[in-house]
Every structure is written in structure tokens, then in C-alpha cells.
Amino acid sequence: MAKARLQDVAELAGVSMKTVSNVVRGYVHVRPDTRARVQRAIDDLSYSPNASGRSLATGRSGLLALAFSDISIPYYSELARCVSTLARDRGYRLLLEQTDGTLEAERAIVSASEAGLVDGVLFQPSVLGSAEIAQHRGDVPVVLLGEATAPISVDHVMIDNVRAASEVTQHLASLGAKRIAFVGHERATLSPTSKVRLAGYQQGLEEAGLSLDMDLLLPSHAVSSHDAARAVSGAFDAGVAFDGLVCRDDLAAIGALRALDEAGVRVPDDVVVSGWDDVSMASFTRPGLTTVRPDLLALATSALDMLEQRIAGYDEIGRHRLVDFELVYRGSAPERRVAAG
Amino acid sequence: MAKARLQDVAELAGVSMKTVSNVVRGYVHVRPDTRARVQRAIDDLSYSPNASGRSLATGRSGLLALAFSDISIPYYSELARCVSTLARDRGYRLLLEQTDGTLEAERAIVSASEAGLVDGVLFQPSVLGSAEIAQHRGDVPVVLLGEATAPISVDHVMIDNVRAASEVTQHLASLGAKRIAFVGHERATLSPTSKVRLAGYQQGLEEAGLSLDMDLLLPSHAVSSHDAARAVSGAFDAGVAFDGLVCRDDLAAIGALRALDEAGVRVPDDVVVSGWDDVSMASFTRPGLTTVRPDLLALATSALDMLEQRIAGYDEIGRHRLVDFELVYRGSAPERRVAAG
DNA sequence: GGTTGTTTTTACAGCGCTGTAAAGCGTCCG
DNA sequence: CGGACGCTTTACAGCGCTGTAAAAACAACC
Numbered sequence: 137m138a139k140a141r142l143q144d145v146a147e148l149a150g151v152s153m154k155t156v157s158n159v160v161r162g163y164v165h166v167r168p169d170t171r172a173r174v175q176r177a178i179d180d181l182s183y184s185p186n187a188s189g190r191s192l193a194t195g196r197s198g199l200l201a202l203a204f205s206d207i208s209i210p211y212y213s214e215l216a217r218c219v220s221t222l223a224r225d226r227g228y229r230l231l232l233e234q235t236d237g238t239l240e241a242e243r244a245i246v247s248a249s250e251a252g253l254v255d256g257v258l259f260q261p262s263v264l265g266s267a268e269i270a271q272h273r274g275d276v277p278v279v280l281l282g283e284a285t286a287p288i289s290v291d292h293v294m295i296d297n298v299r300a301a302s303e304v305t306q307h308l309a310s311l312g313a314k315r316i317a318f319v320g321h322e323r324a325t326l327s328p329t330s331k332v333r334l335a336g337y338q339q340g341l342e343e344a345g346l347s348l349d350m351d352l353l354l355p356s357h358a359v360s361s362h363d364a365a366r367a368v369s370g371a372f373d374a375g376v377a378f379d380g381l382v383c384r385d386d387l388a389a390i391g392a393l394r395a396l397d398e399a400g401v402r403v404p405d406d407v408v409v410s411g412w413d414d415v416s417m418a419s420f421t422r423p424g425l426t427t428v429r430p431d432l433l434a435l436a437t438s439a440l441d442m443l444e445q446r447i448a449g450y451d452e453i454g455r456h457r458l459v460d461f462e463l464v465y466r467g468s469a470p471e472r473r474v475a476a477g
Numbered sequence: 478m479a480k481a482r483l484q485d486v487a488e489l490a491g492v493s494m495k496t497v498s499n500v501v502r503g504y505v506h507v508r509p510d511t512r513a514r515v516q517r518a519i520d521d522l523s524y525s526p527n528a529s530g531r532s533l534a535t536g537r538s539g540l541l542a543l544a545f546s547d548i549s550i551p552y553y554s555e556l557a558r559c560v561s562t563l564a565r566d567r568g569y570r571l572l573l574e575q576t577d578g579t580l581e582a583e584r585a586i587v588s589a590s591e592a593g594l595v596d597g598v599l600f601q602p603s604v605l606g607s608a609e610i611a612q613h614r615g616d617v618p619v620v621l622l623g624e625a626t627a628p629i630s631v632d633h634v635m636i637d638n639v640r641a642a643s644e645v646t647q648h649l650a651s652l653g654a655k656r657i658a659f660v661g662h663e664r665a666t667l668s669p670t671s672k673v674r675l676a677g678y679q680q681g682l683e684e685a686g687l688s689l690d691m692d693l694l695l696p697s698h699a700v701s702s703h704d705a706a707r708a709v710s711g712a713f714d715a716g717v718a719f720d721g722l723v724c725r726d727d728l729a730a731i732g733a734l735r736a737l738d739e740a741g742v743r744v745p746d747d748v749v750v751s752g753w754d755d756v757s758m759a760s761f762t763r764p765g766l767t768t769v770r771p772d773l774l775a776l777a778t779s780a781l782d783m784l785e786q787r788i789a790g791y792d793e794i795g796r797h798r799l800v801d802f803e804l805v806y807r808g809s810a811p812e813r814r815v816a817a818g
Numbered sequence: 819g820g821t822t823g824t825t826t827t828t829a830c831a832g833c834g835c836t837g838t839a840a841a842g843c844g845t846c847c848g
Numbered sequence: 849c850g851g852a853c854g855c856t857t858t859a860c861a862g863c864g865c866t867g868t869a870a871a872a873a874c875a876a877c878c
Contacts, residue, residue: 141864152828157866165826182614187594188538189864192529192833199572206558208757213554217547220575231540232571234561252834253528273523361761390761397763416549417758420702420731422738482834493858498836506856530834533863593864 140181149177160185196255200443203233203245204260204281209359210415211385212260215281218436219258226440228255237262246272256443260284262327277446279439284328290454291442295430295461297329301336302343304410304428305382308469309344311408313380316341317352317371320364320388330384333412337382351376356388364391372399379407380469386411386418389425393468408469423467434459481522490518501526537596541784544574544586545601545622550700551756552726553601556622559777560599567781569596578603578668587613597784601625603668618787620780625669631795632783636771636802638670642677643684645751645769646723649810650685652749654721657682658693658712661705661729671725674753678723692717697729705732713740720748721810727752727759730766734809749810764808775800 142160146153151174158166159174166174177183191197202219204212220230231254235241242264245257260282261269270287272278279291286292308316318337321330338348354371356363364383368391371378381396383389389411393403401407403423411418414429438457465471483501487494492515499507500515507515518524532538543560545553561571572595576582583605586598601623602610611628613619620632627633649657659678662671679689695712697704705724709732712719722737724730730752734744742748744764752759755770779798806812 142866143864153864154829154866155827158827161866165824167826170826184590184592184614184616186533186864187591188529188533189593189833190866192527192533192835193864193866195833197529202573207548207561208551208555208558210549210551210554213551213557214549216554216573217549217575220548220573224575230573232543232557232561232573234558234565249525250528251525252530273525275525361757365761390758394761394763416702417731420706420735422735422763483836484834494834495836495859496857499857502836506854508856511856527834530863531836533865534834534836536863 140183142183142185145174145177145181145183148181149174191252195252197253198228199231199254200228201231201233201245201254201257201259203235203242203257205235205237205262206359207232207234209387210417211387211413214413214415215260215432215436218432219440222433222436222440226444235262239263243268246278248273248275251275255447258439258443262329263325277443279443279446281435281439282329283332286454286456288454288456291439291446292454292456293435293438293442293459294457295428295435296458297332298336298339300412300428300461300463301333301382302340303336304412304426304463305337305340306344307426307463308380308382308408308410309340309346311380311404311469313408314346315349315352315378316346316380316382317354317376317378318382318384319354319367319392320356320359320384321353323355323357333382333384340382352378356384356391359385359387361387361391361394364388365395366391368392368395369399372401381407381409383409383411386413386415386425386427388412389427389468390417390421393421393425403468404470410469414464418464419466421468426466426469427464429462429464431460431462481524483524483526486515486518486522486524489522490515532593536593538594539569540572540595541569542572542574542586542595542598542600544576544583544598546576546578546603547700548573548575550728551758552728552754555754555756556601556773556777559773560781563774563777563781567785576603580604584609587619589614589616592616596788599780599784603670604666618784620784620787622776622780623670624673627795627797629795629797632780632787633795633797634776634779634783634800635798636769636776637799638673639677639680641753641769641802641804642674642723643681644677645753645767645804646678646681647685648767648804649721649723649749649751650681650687652721652745652810654749655687656690656693656719657687657721657723658695658717658719659723659725660695660708660733661697661700661725662694664696664698674723674725681723693719697725697732700726700728702728702732702735705729706736707732709733709736710740713742722748722750724750724752727754727756727766727768730768730809731758731762734762734766744809745811751810755805759805760807762809767807767810768805770803770805772801772803 142153142156145156156174159171207213242261245259256277258279261284266285266287270289280286282294283297341348354367356367381392403409411425411427414427418425418427483494483497486497497515500512548554564571583602586600597618599620602625607626607628611630621627623635624638682689695708697708722733724733744750752766752768755768759766759768
């Protein structure tokens with residue numbers, strides 16, 4: 137009984153298929169009595185429209201892909217929540233694509249091996265270079281999220297990472313930190329994210345009148361608290377002295393806090409620490425985490441706006457937008473230096 | 478140039494559409510030279526198959542829906558990662574459906590307002606009762622995840638929550654806790670999750686020879702660290718004495734740890750604490766969180782197995798499977814009581 | 819009553835693909 | 849050399865829906 141088709145409804149109601157279609161889709165010019173009759177037939181047959189048929193006929197699926205490396209990373213899951221909610225308001229559902237940060241999977245995202253599935257793609261690349269992104273098949277609209285260097289041809293939204301990193305670095309310096317380390321970038325090839333944040337870190341050091349010390353770059357194996365903790369305790373064991381930590385992301389910062397705690401270092405008294413993303417956990421570390429909070433809502437809104445325009449046919453050069461961020465001050469690097477306890 | 482169809486490829490290669498289709502899908506019985514010719518045509522036109530057309534013709538979309546309340550809750554995002562990875566190995570992609578724990582959205586999940594979009598649904602209900610789930614339209618196979626009381630007609634996987642809660646409660650008791658509170662269930666109507674865990678908590682108390690004290694039930698407004706922290710500090714302020722906390726989930730436990738820390742209570746010396754889920758953050762709290770770790774891989778595998786069988790036509794009564802869990806011991810309630818510091 | 823204009827309904831093609839059934843073709847064997 | 853068999857390929861219908869264009873029904877007006 138599950139298989140009622142438009143045709144079946146039409147026959148039962150004694151109208152044409154198209155009229156049923158019109159009723160289903162809420163078309164205005166249907167006489168009330170016709171509409172009622174059709175509706176009854178729909179209910180009787182418990183008809184539900186077939187998405188494949190519809191999308192084949194219309195060329196639209198109502199699906200957007202959301203692609204990034206790993207949904208279990210809190211920043212991405214919070215981003216996904218935000219995008220998913222906003223997308224639903226606009227009548228779209230989300231297809232989740234995890235790339236695990238592999239080149240292969242990221243290539244697959246932009247090469248659109250399958251047409252007609254999604255109407256558009258929101259993509260935060262981790263490793264794919266702008267050159268490869270640029271030659272993506274124009275079949276399906278793409279908007280890029282995040283720090284990757286985007287080709288001019290493609291829409292792109294991010295926050296001003298360099299400025300944010302510079303500001304947060306200067307903030308740590310303003311609290312008296314002289315030897316500020318950077319934690320959590322990749323050991324070998326830098327991700328675009330690490331690259332821009334490191335650039336801002338360096339700029340912030342300069343503005344604060346501090347010099348860059350390569351010993352204070354503490355790379356981590358992966359984006360995880362675990363590896364960041366190892367990096368920090370490793371530096372500690374190696375006798376590297378520091379009194380400030382700019383962490384690549386909150387996950388790294390959480391690992392760093394843990395490592396510092398185990399080493400008996402007090403935060404913020406001995407070392408001040410900052411994170412990045414303001415994931416929900418950042419307010420539950422002890423002390424709370426001072427962090428860069430991107431305006432996620434603006435990011436997602438802007439991205440969806442541009443994507444919808446592309447879907448609607450907009451076909452100009454790529455737009456590159458910056459959205460706001462703010463520094464959130466918590467105990468790990470308070471707004472004003474508290475008297476040391 | 479984006480719009481090559483099967484027909485176009487067929488013409489260019491001088492074969493029938495069906496042969497092109499066979500090549501695309503890797504059908505075995507195609508002569509090598511034919512295959513090569515077709516492949517060249519595919520490349521020349523940079524043809525990519527249209528998913529809507531295919532799924533209309535085959536009745537399969539290769540999509541599964543994964544539905545739960547909120548992807549930004551770490552347990553769900555870790556579950557999503559796991560399911561997504563396993564699903565991809567089986568040739569499926571994931572559609573993300575957030576219900577926000579609303580009745581309306583959960584109804585929409587099981588009522589299948591749209592047919593043909595997904596081949597199956599994995600659904601962890603938060604509020605929908607088994608009665609309503611039972612009368613779901615049989616159009617699309619559903620497998621239930623988690624603690625909700627599932628109708629016998631529908632497949633279901635979970636861990637033995639009652640036993641797990643009982644064990645963890647007994648563990649806290651074995652560490653000497655006499656007044657063990659439960660933190661993080663809903664204030665008004667209990668979610669199925671809270672219900673079974675509370676039941677296990679009560680059972681665990683009994684087995685440990687402790688009695689249930691209603692004052693030691695500390696409900697929280699929402700599933701969040703924030704509200705759990707408020708519940709705990711509220712109890713504290715109200716003069717409720719406790720020396721153990723069984724938390725409904727890790728998020729609650731993280732909030733509880735924070736509240737205890739602010740109140741100057743030492744963990745595990747003064748109060749022992751347990752969480753639930755073993756989210757990745759659970760090993761980065763200080764102290765680390767003793768918690769119930771469900772075998773996520775087994776859960777997801779089992780769920781996908783059953784779903785695939787349903788998709789393949791299996792049509793018997795619902796299967797109800799339990800997967801393993803284990804207690805992970807960390808500092809918040811160590812395996813053996815350490816000498817008080 | 820005829821004319822014009824508007825609203826409502828319809829027939830039909832076709833979106834892009836695959837399943838079916840059957841035809842074509844080459845090979846092997848008696 | 850004919851027939852049987854297995855491998856390849858094809859024609860065609862149809863999956864369920866919507867856009868188009870045009871017909872039908874109705875309303876308004878002279």
C-alpha cells in the first residue's frame with residue numbers, strides 16, 4: 137500500500153495528474169472543491185511524492201552537500217548544526233561528506249563525479265590547493281568555507297584569520313607574556329588554516345615588539361587535544377621556556393591546558409593560553425578558555441546566500457567575504473591581568 | 478559543456494545507451510575495445526551520470542538518513558562520524574536530519590513525507606513514543622538507535638543501559654561513596670535515555686545496599702554542560718550533601734566537574750564522578766572522566782547490517798540487539814581507590 | 819448572445835537512466 | 849556445414865514527476 141503514484145491519486149480523484157501535482161505543490165489556481173477532492177484522494181492512498189521523480193523533472197534535488205574533514209571535530213559539528221538549521225529554513229537538506237583531510241576525497245568533492253544529486257556544495261578544504269579547486273567542473277555551484285586560499289573564480293567566506301591571530305597574540309603579550317609559543321600546526325606541510333594563523337601570530341609578535349623564536353613553534357601530529365598535549369609536554373621536557381600559548385584551535389588549547397596542568401604549571405599565572413573557535417567546551421575548561429570566536433551565523437548565512445544565488449544562476453567572478461570574529465576573554469588569558477594568586 | 482547525457486556519449490562512441498550504461502557501471506561483459514571507445518567518449522564529454530535519473534530507474538538512491546536531535550552534541554557527532562565512515566564503505570552517503578528533540582520533527586522522520594529520497598533511515602528518537610514509531614509508514618526501512626523504547630515491529634540497537642548504569646553506580650559505591658546523586662535528567666518528562674539510566678542507577682544503589690534519596694536527583698534543563706553545572710551548584714547551595722555523581726552523559730559530567738571545582742570540592746577525593754558515552758573530551762577533563770563507553774563501532778555496524786537487510790527486502794519482526802559497553806576508569810572515579818591525598 | 823479576459827484544467831512530452839527481452843555475433847563441435 | 853551455445857549489444861518501455869502550451873470552463877461586460 138506504500139506505492140501510490142501521482143497517477144493513482146489522479147484516477148481516484150478524477151482529475152489529471154497535473155492537477156494533483158498542483159495541489160501537492162500548493163499551486164494557487166486550483167478550485168477549492170477540486171483541491172479538497174484531490175486532498176482526500178491523497179490521504180486515502182497515503183500518497184507521498186517521490187523525490188527522485190521530482191528532481192529529475194525539475195533539475196533540483198533540494199540537497200546541499202556540506203563537506204569538510206571530520207564531523208567529530210567540535211568546530212565542524214557546531215558549524216554543521218548551524219548550517220543545517222539555516223539550510224532547512226531555506227528548504228534544503230544536508231548531505232554530509234567527510235574527507236578525512238585526504239587529497240583523494242577532497243578531489244572527489246570538487247570533481248562532481250555524480251551530477252544531479254546536490255544543488256550546491258559548501259566545502260571547507262583542508263589540503264586541496266586553490267589551483268585544483270579552480271578547475272573544478274562548473275556543473276554544481278560551490279562555496280568555500282574557511283582559511284584555504286580560494287581561487288578568485290570561486291565564492292569564499294572566512295574570518296580574517298591573520299588579524300584575529302595577531303590580535304590574540306598581542307593580547308597575550310599585553311598580559312605580560314614575553315615568550316609566546318604557537319601550538320598545534322602540522323609538523324610537515326602546513327594546512328591553510330595553520331598557515332594564516334601562524335602568519336597572524338608572527339605579525340602579532342612583531343607588533344608587540346617580540347621576536348619570533350623557532351623553538352616556540354610546537355607542531356602537533358593531528359588536529360586533536362591528544363597530540364597538542366604531547367607537543368606541549370614535549371616542549372616542556374625539552375626545556376623550552378614559554379609563558380604564553382597561542383593555540384591553533386580550541387582542541388589544541390584543551391590539550392595544552394591538560395599538559396600544563398600535569399606539569400604543574402598554573403594558568404594564567406605562569407602561562408597564558410588562547411584557543412580558537414570558541415567551541416562549546418571552551419567555557420568548561422578550567423580555567424575557561426580565552427578564544428577567537430568566529431561569527432558562525434554570519435559565516436553560514438553568507439555562504440548560503442552566495443550558494444543560493446549561484447544555484448539561481450548567478451555567474452560572475454567569485455566573491456570573497458570576510459565575516460566578523462571577536463575575542464572571548466576567559467580565565468586562561470583574562471581581559472585584564474588579575475593579581476597573581 | 479556540463480550537460481553530457483548518456484545519449485550523447487552513446488552517439489559519440491557509436492554504441493547504444495545501454496552499452497554506455499554498462500561501461501559506467503562496470504558491467505563485466507563488455508568487449509575491451511568497446512569499453513575503451515566508450516570510455517574515451519565519456520572522458521571527451523566529461524560525462525558524469527545523473528543521480529536522479531539513476532535512482533528513478535533503479536529505485537535506489539544510495540542515501541541513508543541519519544536522524545537525531547542535535548549534531549553539535551559530541552556523542553552524536555562521534556556517532557555520525559562512525560556511521561558515515563561505515564556507510565561509505567557500503568556505498569551509501571548520509572543525509573543529516575536534526576530534530577532538535579521536537580515531536581514535530583521526529584514525527585516527520587518516521588512519516589516519510591517524501592518517498593524515494595533515502596533508501597533507509599537510522600533514527601535515534603528523543604521524544605517520540607514507541608506507539609507512534611510503530612505506525613510509521615512502511616515505505617522506507619528504519620532502524621532505531623539508542624534508548625527509546627522501540628516497538629517490537631522495528632529493528633533496534635542499543636547498549637544495556639540499565640546494566641551499565643547499575644555497574645557504574647556500584648563502582649562509585651565501591652569507592653566508598655554513600656550518597657550518590659544522579660545528574661542531568663530532564664526536569665519534567667523524562668527522555669527514554671534518562672529513564673533507563675535512572676532505572677539502572679536505582680538498581681545499582683540497591684545492589685550496593687544504598688537507598689534512593691529523591692533529593693539526590695539533580696535534573697537539568699537541557700542536555701548541556703551548562704545546565705548540569707547549574708544543577709550541581711544549585712544542589713550544593715541548597716545544602717544537599719553527596720559524595721558521588723552519576724551523570725546522565727559526559728556533557729553533564731563535564732559541567733558537574735566544573736561546578737565542583739568552583740565550589741572547591743575535590744574530585745575524586747571528596748566526590749567521585751562518572752559520565753556516559755566516553756566522548757573524546759572525556760579524557761581531557763581534569764581529572765579524566767570515568768565513563769561508560771558504548772561500543773560505537775558495533776552499534777553502527779549492527780544498525781547498518783540490519784538496515785541493509787531491510788533494504789534488501791527482509792521483512793520479519795523487529796530485531797532488538799544489544800551491543801557491548803565497557804567502563805573506562807579515569808581519575809574522576811579511579812579503578813581502585815587511591816589513598817586520599 | 820457574443821466577445822473578451824481570466825481562471826482552472828488537461829494532454830503530452832520528456833527529464834536521464836536502467837531492466838527486460840531479444841537480437842546479433844562469433845565459436846565450437848558433431 | 850549446420851546448429852547450439854555463450855558472449856555482446858541493442859531497442860524500447862517506463863521509473864514518477866513537472867513544464868509547456870493549449871483547451872476548457874467560467875466571469876464580466878457590452
